[in-house]
Amino acid sequence: MDTLDNNRYVIQARNLGIYYGDFKAVTDVNMDIERNKITAIIGPSGCGKSTLLRAFNRMNELVPGSRAEGQVFFDGEDLYAKGVDPVEVRHRIGMVFQKPNPFPKSIYENIAWGARIHGYRGNMDELVERSLRQAALWDEVKDILHRSGLALSGGQQQRLCIARAIAVQPEVILMDEPASALDPIATLKIEELMQDLKKDYTIVIVTHNMQQAARVSDYTAMMMLVNDGSRSGTVIEFGETTKIFTRPSDKRTEDYVTGRFG
Amino acid sequence: MVIINGRKQERRASMRKSFESDIQHLKDELLLLGSMVEQATLDSVEALKKRDIEASRRIYDMDLKINAKRYAIEEQVMILIATQQPMAHDLRLLASILEVAGELERMGDYAKGIATINIRMGEQPLLKPLVDVPRMAQIGASMLHRALTAFVNEDAETARKIPAEDDEVDLLYNQVYRELMTFVLENPQNIERANWLLWVAHNLERLADRVTNICERAIFIVTGEIKEIKSTYDEFEEKK
Numbered sequence: 001m002d003t004l005d006n007n008r009y010v011i012q013a014r015n016l017g018i019y020y021g022d023f024k025a026v027t028d029v030n031m032d033i034e035r036n037k038i039t040a041i042i043g044p045s046g047c048g049k050s051t052l053l054r055a056f057n058r059m060n061e062l063v064p065g066s067r068a069e070g071q072v073f074f075d076g077e078d079l080y081a082k083g084v085d086p087v088e089v090r091h092r093i094g095m096v097f098q099k100p101n102p103f104p105k106s107i108y109e110n111i112a113w114g115a116r117i118h119g120y121r122g123n124m125d126e127l128v129e130r131s132l133r134q135a136a137l138w139d140e141v142k143d144i145l146h147r148s149g150l151a152l153s154g155g156q157q158q159r160l161c162i163a164r165a166i167a168v169q170p171e172v173i174l175m176d177e178p179a180s181a182l183d184p185i186a187t188l189k190i191e192e193l194m195q196d197l198k199k200d201y202t203i204v205i206v207t208h209n210m211q212q213a214a215r216v217s218d219y220t221a222m223m224m225l226v227n228d229g230s231r232s233g234t235v236i237e238f239g240e241t242t243k244i245f246t247r248p249s250d251k252r253t254e255d256y257v258t259g260r261f262g
Numbered sequence: 263m264v265i266i267n268g269r270k271q272e273r274r275a276s277m278r279k280s281f282e283s284d285i286q287h288l289k290d291e292l293l294l295l296g297s298m299v300e301q302a303t304l305d306s307v308e309a310l311k312k313r314d315i316e317a318s319r320r321i322y323d324m325d326l327k328i329n330a331k332r333y334a335i336e337e338q339v340m341i342l343i344a345t346q347q348p349m350a351h352d353l354r355l356l357a358s359i360l361e362v363a364g365e366l367e368r369m370g371d372y373a374k375g376i377a378t379i380n381i382r383m384g385e386q387p388l389l390k391p392l393v394d395v396p397r398m399a400q401i402g403a404s405m406l407h408r409a410l411t412a413f414v415n416e417d418a419e420t421a422r423k424i425p426a427e428d429d430e431v432d433l434l435y436n437q438v439y440r441e442l443m444t445f446v447l448e449n450p451q452n453i454e455r456a457n458w459l460l461w462v463a464h465n466l467e468r469l470a471d472r473v474t475n476i477c478e479r480a481i482f483i484v485t486g487e488i489k490e491i492k493s494t495y496d497e498f499e500e501k502k
Binding site: 210211214245246247248253254257258259260261 | 278
């Protein structure tokens with residue numbers, strides 16, 4: 001865990017802690033996110049899963065009073081070092097949220113807008129098509145590209161948001177409960193899509209749905225509040241998903257994945 | 263308090279009371295299946311010893327009940343897997359119950375096999391009075407009883423100790439084998455009757471071997487590791 005290996009791992013957190021004002025929401029996280037794999041973060045509500053996820057692309061900084069301690073190495077560079085531009089960080093480490101949030105613009109513009117802002121100079125039509133294809137949405141929208149993104153179904157909107165994230169060609173896609181607002185069929189489509197996407201991207205997903213974590217991820221991080229009254233969360237067990245769900249090492253993970261509490 | 267790894271441990275109030283009572287019910291059913299197999303084994307040998315054909319026919323009925331119970335357990339496990347999404351310890355336990363129910367059914371088939379031999383022998387008397395064979399049945403049934411108890415109590419420690427007792431069954435089997443061979447050598451007309459008894463002893467030897475599989479599963483539930491416990495029979499097979 002202590003050695004940095006940015007060939008194998010795209011993100012490596014070291015002694016990472018995250019504060020909101022005086023409150024330390026996440027404490028002492030050390031974990032390595034392997035390239036082209038899906039890593040799931042699970043744990044009970046309020047244990048800091050989303051906070052940890054957002055620390056991976058400095059999204060927490062949008063909350064006033066938040067700060068991080070420790071390091072998050074991305075391709076070997078500390079994301080929190082002086083002089084690192086958070087906008088550039090979020091370009092290379094994209095994010096998809098729980099509730100689909102397409103821009104109130106056309107499907108086409110939803111994709112093109114971010115790419116344009118990030119200085120994309122290539123053929124925009126090609127980029128839009130490629131992104132929508134990668135997000136498994138192209139066939140459903142190719143004839144209605146100029147209709148509003150908000151006119152799509154929830155599942156389609158979420159895939160549009162994934163296409164939008166892909167369009168700026170990130171290395172990592174962070175997903176915060178990407179399917180929790182979707183019906184089971186739309187959920188399965190997102191999960192299938194994730195399997196396709198991991199060929200080209202690394203995915204980190206926060207999910208409340210343990211079966212989803214078990215189905216889609218290669219690695220699982222189990223988070224829990226530290227038992228010292230501080231109400232800080234940390235990663236208590238991290239390993240291959242198959243092991244976490246068949247023979248976890250930590251009793252608390254066992255109790256959580258078997259539904260004994262949480 | 264709950265029993266985990268064979269020890270009593272404090273556990274938070276469970277949020278899955280009904281699932282846990284379903285699991286407890288399954289364990290009870292498995293114990294019941296085990297006691298049916300135990301009884302069938304002892305009865306099959308007793309019937310042979312007494313040359314009681316009617317008693318052997320009753321083993322056939324028992325075997326039908328054993329098979330039905332195994333399928334009922336299997337179905338319950340499937341339903342729990344489908345509806346409760348068991349993970350970790352629960353998953354290992356349910357998978358192991360499936361496995362053990364299958365082992366028990368096969369053991370029931372051995373008892374049925376012994377009953378078949380008694381029926382086939384018809385009017386012919388036993389080649390020799392049975393001494394070692396009932397002993398094998400008793401040891402096997404006792405091993406089975408304790409292995410299954412260790413399994414439902416998730417008591418890995420006891421489960422690790424039981425397979426060593428298989429050596430005694432193997433020893434008795436070899437003794438029976440040698441004894442029967444002397445009968446055959448004395449008079450080739452003894453071949454068929456010797457063969458019958460050898461088959462009975464072989465079934466009992468296999469039953470004790472299968473107890474080891476139950477012990478392996480008991481350990482697996484607790485540790486999450488599946489390791490083969492070698493019986494002397496396996497070693498014998500490997501040396502050949």
